[in-house]
Amino acid sequence: MEYRFSSNVERLQSSAVRDILKLTQGKEIISFAGGLPAEELFPLDAVKEATERVFRTGGKNSLQYGLTEGFLPLREQLCQRMARKGMRAEPDEMIMTTGSQQAIDLITRVLMEPGDIVLVENPTYLASLQVFNLSGLRVVPVESDKDGMVISEAERLIKQHKPRLIYVVPTFGNPTGRVWSMERRKGLLELSHRHGVPILEDDPYGDIQFDEQANYSTLFSLDDRTNGGHVLYTSTFSKTVAPALRTGWAIGSRKVISMMAKAKQAADLHSSTLDQQTLDQLLRHFSLDDHIKVIRRAYGERMQQMQQLLASQGWSDVKWEQPKGGMFLWLELPEGLDAEALLRAAVKKNVAFVPGASFYAAEPQRNTARLNFTYTTGERMAAGISRFAEALNEFLARC
């Protein structure tokens, strides 16, 4: 039969990243496109041991239905971890989700009506744009620079549009890798309080800082949490342990968390409890903090390697800021160059990346590209950058 689809899903573009991932599956393509963590660093033995402990200690009960809010012992441990970073929340102010992606979706579903406005950085995480589009929101980008959202612009747009949510990735943004300055962090919080607009702080990469000594305070930790606070915070184990376990969480106002639980009951009852129990055991018997140090060091080195490979090309009009953490390099290509056309040329040379346009809510800057430096390493990274350079050079010669 001829199915009719909801107008929101009709409008929804499939994620360029995932479409490219599909395209490149099984082929001899070197991909800098996905946001894939380094597979060789996954703590496989620790995860394996953790599942064994789950079955040994939990027995058959470990396979039963669980609470919508998530496995309580895991929430208790996570609250302690959060507290060590200055983020104080009780277990009933936390909900476990299928990746932090689901937290973004649930927060959107409980707070927003179709047609409502959300402010975002420019550019911003493309899968959050998909969530907002799926819920029929109007997305308004706020001028942003290397220190974060420009606060005066945010205020102007708050007054103009009366948004119901501000979505930000203040630490190692995706795609830009940028870190907000303390001034901007406090500035946005102040706006949020003054105008009564909640902030969704998405922090998937916060742990992946290259400078062990750096200390980037989350908006959540800076917020005055009397009356539940203005910040809803979400993060995930996908980058620090493994994505397959699909375990993220959100913390915030007790009332919002309980509304999210109601929505989650309808959405999927609860997330995998095998995964949650595994992470609970992992946190008890494995030093996740030591493991995170290993990841930080490795990713920092890979970022340096990619930077050097790019720098050695001697392009005068290809620019990037050195990221302080996260998983991506954000390139500004020569003006007038359309990175989507470049991608088509690159794929013919068996290398892939993500054209920057997908990350803009409006008026994309087309001469931008996101390159992941965590998944592809060593000689393979060098080969990939060399193919990328070949494609770009031909392109530049032709233009």
Next chain:
Amino acid sequence: MEYRFSSNVERLQSSAVRDILKLTQGKEIISFAGGLPAEELFPLDAVKEATERVFRTGGKNSLQYGLTEGFLPLREQLCQRMARKGMRAEPDEMIMTTGSQQAIDLITRVLMEPGDIVLVENPTYLASLQVFNLSGLRVVPVESDKDGMVISEAERLIKQHKPRLIYVVPTFGNPTGRVWSMERRKGLLELSHRHGVPILEDDPYGDIQFDEQANYSTLFSLDDRTNGGHVLYTSTFSKTVAPALRTGWAIGSRKVISMMAKAKQAADLHSSTLDQQTLDQLLRHFSLDDHIKVIRRAYGERMQQMQQLLASQGWSDVKWEQPKGGMFLWLELPEGLDAEALLRAAVKKNVAFVPGASFYAAEPQRNTARLNFTYTTGERMAAGISRFAEALNEFLARC
């Protein structure tokens, strides 16, 4: 701060079942409320062995991000299982979901707009009502009897309301345990084709039949699938393997499945791949069909035990139909009795069930109750029914 919530989520009632589950957690309450499978029958050793195989054969790659549509080898195996039941679908006509609950949510999100109408059985699965409410649908119940929806009523309401979806649980309905007759199955399909309204066939209990010889054809298998067919079918491993693995699936028109994948990208990227890979290995090295036979026999005996316990009370005005499968007995209590008031009395005696009112989209029949017979067994079941009887008898004496 004072958060404002979307009107749909404000209206959403928390599931009575899960609220009672929460209330009874850790207490000495015998609960017939939850839809919990028998824990002692979970194939723990097989699941444990399957996870070991996943880590051994998949290595670190088993912890990486996966496809939104789900783990392909599992989809391939599942398509073969479906085919053996006369349900023919290709892997790209199937999507893996976080329980079949998520399939209901995704289908709703891609097919329906707020204000659209969905027809349901009366009574019907309460968590599907929650999904429909969360999406702001209008739910219209169709008169139903022991053979299923009354087709002439369905047709009248289709003409009157122009629904965009018909949601049914034709085999061992929840809460009633009813099985639709072949005539009604074909009747509804015919209506669906004539009026161009898709059917969502929810089949979580289809495998749990007490008569090994019985053969209940799904609507999906009876449908003419030229042009993708009119039936979207969903089922789950929650009742046959274990709920903790949170793995369900949907099959249907390739176009609908691909739209569901787009929505799922936004909703949570993908479901747990550890769970999906575990189930894939389980299907390869464990006879799920033999295991299902064990469950069928055990649940059939438990159903008989509960029936006998109730029958032995000698009530003349407490009625039920003997279920042919599934997990629930559906009681009709004396007229005028409000089962929610009875529940409050019952909980004081440390026994719980679900009042029937929650399962009605409109005008509830309040003198109804759903009792689960799979989770509580033997002397504990006898003690529970005896407490229930005590509460009911006091109630009857007082009324």
